[in-house]
Amino acid sequence: MNKVDLLIVNIGQLVYFKEPIRKVNNDNTVILENAGIAINDGKILDIGKSEYIKEKFMSENIIDAENLLVTPGLVDMHTHALFAGSREDELYKKLIGISYSQILKEGGGIYKTVKYTKGASFDYLKNRLEKTLKIALINGTTSIEVKSGYGLDLENEIKMLNVINSLKDQYDLIPTLLAHVIPKEFNGDYVDYFVNKIIPETSKLKLAKYVDVFCDENAFSLEQTRKIFKQALKYGFRLRLHADQIKYIGCSKLINEFPIDSIDHLENCPEENLEEIAKTNTVIGLLPASSISMLDNKKPKIDLVKGKALFALGTDYSANSAMISMQTAIDLAIYYLNFTPIEALAFSTINSAYSLRLENRGTIKIGYNADLILWDLENINQLGYYWGYNRAKKIIYNGKVINAQSI
Ligand SMILES: [Zn+2]
Known part of the structure; x- marks a missing residue:
């Protein structure tokens, strides 16, 4: 024996x-x-x-x-698990009908978290991320993607990515460099800065597998996203995309131009675009907790592509919607998006691992x-x-x- x-x-x-x-x-x-x-x-x-x-x-x-x-263990394919501060006040704003876009325009939302995160030390951020990862693991998440994007400038984006990488020995982490929003006060062209400073430095230090862009109203335009993606490919990164979450400005059309492993959110994606995506190997990242947290009753119109598209599930744990359990993501996939339990399991294991091109995991x-x-x-x-x-x-x-x- x-x-x-x-x-x-x-x-x-x-x-x-x-x-x-x-x-x-x-x-x-x-x-x-x-x-x-x-x-x-x-x-x-x-x-x-x-x-x-x-x-x-x-x-x-x-x-x-x-x-x-x-x-198999669960794979969380989309999180913003590293940030400082909290934004529970915005829950009240959303509950009385103030939209997420309005909160962002007034300097709240991501900008508020950027301020807290920039002011936080490496050790504070590391402790905070570790606590979040422990809760995720105890709830069954054995691999987890974590994005930067609350630093915005070179120093703070690198700080975030260094924190994420510092926990790689204990947790199966997949780090992503995220172009999140354009800073409110920035001297010069931020997209040029992101493309010529942040991408090359992240590549040199080998701090991320992916580059992701928040392509949407009040974030990055289609043209800006193209510039970032072109440079990301040149530096050897793989691509993920936040698309059509707040408003449809054409972002999901980018799957025809770039090799995108995962296109996430899509609450405002037209059905014909979803049908185009379903024909490809690009995974559609469904983030039901995030859809619900906007309190605007919008969810991706996926009925036509069920059984055709590659779907994956993620928590989208972030400073806007701090839900870290993949089991809850599965529950919501069943009760809110009407998938069967076995489909929800597939989307949380093999499909989410595939969306991150993970080897030896997901099954x-x-x-x-x-x-x-x-x-x-x-x-x-x-x-x-x-x-x-x-x-x-x-x-x-x-x-x-x-x-x-x-x-
Ligand atoms: Zn996100």
Whole structure:
């Protein structure tokens, strides 16, 4: 018998996906009953029936899954998880009908968070991000994208990216340089500054995998986004895009001009543009908590492209909508966007990993990172039935076991 670091046996239902999912079917989805998994060196070593795993391997660490559900760990493909200060006052403004655009125009919103973040020290920001990442992990998020964008100038964007990179050993972080908004007071052309100073310096220091642009009214125009994307490609970055969130100014059309891995938000995207995106390998990032937090009753018009497009889910945790649980994102995908529990799981695992072009993560496969969730649920459909709380029992992150519930 082979001795390994960890065994999970007596899994009632093991659910994972073989490839990025447009429509869930028997060829691309695995639902294995009475399953077991062998884990060694933080990687998946073998998968099979529980009896087979018990016969073939031995370990000092055995988790008896007691016939419960096991899935891959969740991947949060869109967050602004690093910032200082808080903006609870704006919730009241939104509740009495003041729009997000109005709040931004009056110097609130992102500008307010930029002020706090610029004034915060590296250590303060690091502690704050670490606290957020811990909550995410305990709720099942084993990989997470984190954007800069609350620094705006070179010094503070680099500070943010350095903070994100400083936690890479403890958490599976994917850093993104974000062109968020144009500073209120800036001498000269900010797009030129972003393109000629911030992009080259971020590239030189190897601080980010992605460049993302907030292309929208009161943020970056189509032409400005083009300039940033061209330079980002030249410096070897991959591309993500915030598009059509506040108002439609044509941003989602950029998928015809650039190789964009993920196009997110799309609350105001015309249906014909969504149909164009659905024909490509660009992932549509759905951020239901963010849509709801705007309190303007707008959600992406995705009914026509369900079953056709590659969707992924993210929390969009930010200073505007501070919701960090991917389980809540799944709940909202089910109850607000009307996806099935198994679709919501696919969009939070294999599809969100694909949207970040992650290797060895997002599904359960020999050689892949052992990032798993043992749920306090009997089957995948209970993931939609029981909702609104942390249903993870144990999280396995890089082969290490974390108890999600202390009672
Ligand atoms: Zn965002």
